[in-house]
Amino acid sequence: xxxxxxxxxxxxxxxxxxxxxxxxxxxxxxxxxxxxxxxxxxxxxxxxxxxxxxxxxxxxxxxxxxxxxxxxxxxxxxxxxxxxxxxxxxxxxxxxxxxxxxxxxxxxxxxxxxxxxxxxxxxxxxxxxxxxxxxxxxxxxxxxxxxxxxxxxxxxxxxxxxxxxxxxxxxxxxxxxxxxxxxxxxxxxxxxxxxxxxxxxxxxxxxxxxxxxxxxxxxxxxxxxxxxxxxxxxxxxxxxxxxxxxxxxxxxxxxxxxxxxxxxxxxxxxxxxxxxxxxxxxxxxxxxxxxxxxxxxxxxxxxxxxxxxxxxxxxxxxxxxxxxxxxxxxxxxxxxxxxxxxxxxxxxxxxx
Numbered sequence: 001x002x003x004x005x006x007x008x009x010x011x012x013x014x015x016x017x018x019x020x021x022x023x024x025x026x027x028x029x030x031x032x033x034x035x036x037x038x039x040x041x042x043x044x045x046x047x048x049x050x051x052x053x054x055x056x057x058x059x060x061x062x063x064x065x066x067x068x069x070x071x072x073x074x075x076x077x078x079x080x081x082x083x084x085x086x087x088x089x090x091x092x093x094x095x096x097x098x099x100x101x102x103x104x105x106x107x108x109x110x111x112x113x114x115x116x117x118x119x120x121x122x123x124x125x126x127x128x129x130x131x132x133x134x135x136x137x138x139x140x141x142x143x144x145x146x147x148x149x150x151x152x153x154x155x156x157x158x159x160x161x162x163x164x165x166x167x168x169x170x171x172x173x174x175x176x177x178x179x180x181x182x183x184x185x186x187x188x189x190x191x192x193x194x195x196x197x198x199x200x201x202x203x204x205x206x207x208x209x210x211x212x213x214x215x216x217x218x219x220x221x222x223x224x225x226x227x228x229x230x231x232x233x234x235x236x237x238x239x240x241x242x243x244x245x246x247x248x249x250x251x252x253x254x255x256x257x258x259x260x261x262x263x264x265x266x267x268x269x270x271x272x273x274x275x276x277x278x279x280x281x282x283x284x285x286x287x288x289x290x291x292x293x294x295x296x297x298x299x300x301x302x303x304x305x306x307x308x309x310x311x312x313x314x315x316x317x318x319x320x321x322x323x324x325x326x327x328x329x330x331x332x333x334x335x336x337x338x339x340x341x342x343x344x345x346x347x348x349x350x351x352x
Contacts, residue, residue, distance in 0.1 A: 021080040028074035035067040055117040058204045062110040065208035069215040070103035076222045088230040099218040101139045102211045108132045116264040144172035147245045175253040183260040196265045204262040
């Protein structure tokens, strides 16, 4: 037997969006708290290399946008818990939910950049990558089903309930397929890992800015639409709702593409370890092998150890030695005489 639900509720279980909004607000507040704690930990981490500095700035940008998006989402979704079950609450929830979705995707993106900055293994990065893609798909499906619930409330009785559900699933598949095709085609243009990393950093900053605009736009529209009553929203033209849902689909698909392009590539390979020459020399000495010296050390050691050639007089007459000895014997008395005469002159000058 089919359950008949009142007008503000959705069949078949008479879904009340105001009671479910409390759990979404709690999730958004918890996400904002985790993002704030992660920002503090990243700021306290020491700076080591240029690669880590670039990754650190990217992580901080994404985490800051996550914190503000989740904080605003927690605030506006928490306001829905005070609403009466009506189409007004459904419209307000569809305006506030993109801020929470953007915060979740940015949080997962920041986790990927943190793993890359800590030189995580390829298996860990692959698991994080697949988790990011899985959440992307679930988020798009979640939003598409919310949008079809809104259309079902507005055009009640126009189509059977399975038609609205099928339209929501097809819309989610359409967004996912287009986003996957665009990102795959764009990534094929990257010819090197350095170029891919540079583009990922640029898209990550663009994703952070887009998240802030999404959260600010959702909060602004929430405040504007909250001034209208439920009867006014129910009597509005259908094409306004269709146009609004299509616009949300396009914007969310664009954000999914940007977040996918922002996923960090694998970290660069670490440089090969430099061999310690002192330890290698000690090992060679212990093993008894000869250790070749560097060029500079071999030159200096050869210069220092070069023997001074002396002319040995082993009974063979040497003309140079004999000549130098004669000059020394002749010049010696002259130098002594000069020294005595100069000392006499100095003594006479002192007496005067």
